[in-house]
Amino acid sequence: xxxxxxxxxxxxxxxxxxxxxxxxxxxxxxxxxxxxxxxxxxxxxxxxxxxxxxxxxxxxxxxxxxxxxxxxxxxxxxxxxxxxxxxxxxxxxxxxxxxxxxxxxxxxxxxxxxxxxxxxxxxxxxxxxxxxxxxxxxxxxxxxxxxxxxxxxxxxxxxxxxxxxxxxxxxxxxxxxxxxxxxxxxxxxxxxxxxxxxxxxxxxxxxxxxxxxxxxxxxxxxxxxxxxxxxxxx
Ligand code: ADP
Numbered sequence: 001x002x003x004x005x006x007x008x009x010x011x012x013x014x015x016x017x018x019x020x021x022x023x024x025x026x027x028x029x030x031x032x033x034x035x036x037x038x039x040x041x042x043x044x045x046x047x048x049x050x051x052x053x054x055x056x057x058x059x060x061x062x063x064x065x066x067x068x069x070x071x072x073x074x075x076x077x078x079x080x081x082x083x084x085x086x087x088x089x090x091x092x093x094x095x096x097x098x099x100x101x102x103x104x105x106x107x108x109x110x111x112x113x114x115x116x117x118x119x120x121x122x123x124x125x126x127x128x129x130x131x132x133x134x135x136x137x138x139x140x141x142x143x144x145x146x147x148x149x150x151x152x153x154x155x156x157x158x159x160x161x162x163x164x165x166x167x168x169x170x171x172x173x174x175x176x177x178x179x180x181x182x183x184x185x186x187x188x189x190x191x192x193x194x195x196x197x198x199x200x201x202x203x204x205x206x207x208x209x210x211x212x213x214x215x216x217x218x219x220x221x222x223x224x225x226x227x228x229x230x231x232x233x234x
Contacts, residue, residue: 007127031099056186
């Protein structure tokens with residue numbers, strides 16, 4: 001299945017995509033996780049990306065497009081075992097895109113890439129949340145920096161069992177540098193201006209399904225499964 005998630009920063013895309021990827025055995029491809037790994041590794045793309053990420057701005061399109069072309073075509077492994085599944089490109093075997101595309105130019109580039117790889121998106125899920133919730137969700141977020149794990153916690157809504165330690169792999173949790181209030185405001189404004197128009201773009205293609213992103217992760221996940229079941233039967 002070829003799926004794409006849309007939603008504001010803090011809407012819970014990462015958490016839901018991770019759960020869905022495990023449930024459906026699909027690769028979860030998070031642009032933010034791929035970029036943070038590139039920054040950590042000090043690759044050329046990572047060095048270029050860092051200053052944009054720290055300010056809450058979008059990293060230049062060509063960096064993201066090249067990154068996803070590489071991962072989806074399975075030409076190389078951008079992060080651990082990502083990139084290929086047997087001999088078929090990942091684009092064919094199925095994936096969950098999270099964070100890419102993030103503006104109309106990237107959406108067009110993705111359409112072209114998928115066409116070249118002889119596949120297409122099956123559904124686009126818009127995870128909808130009220131504005132008030134987003135800032136609180138983001139500023140309290142804690143993430144596991146282990147790239148094989150990338151689990152997400154929240155100090156109030158989903159605390160880890162041991163303070164500051166990942167429940168899944170025992171790594172010390174991080175407070176992302178772009179999860180600070182000043183940067184969060186900029187990320188939300190970039191989302192509204194550049195990413196939100198994609199909701200209409202994919203609705204126009206008949207691919208959009210909307211899921212209410214408010215509530216505990218398990219509640220949202222159950223709603224998501226329900227909506228996907230109905231949408232995929234159509
Ligand atoms: P969130 O969705 O919570 O803002 P992400 O982890 O998806 O967080 O992204 C963090 C940062 O990485 C963004 O603020 C942006 O700088 C960069 N980024 C991620 N995806 C893209 C993209 N598709 N295009 C440009 N920049 C991106």
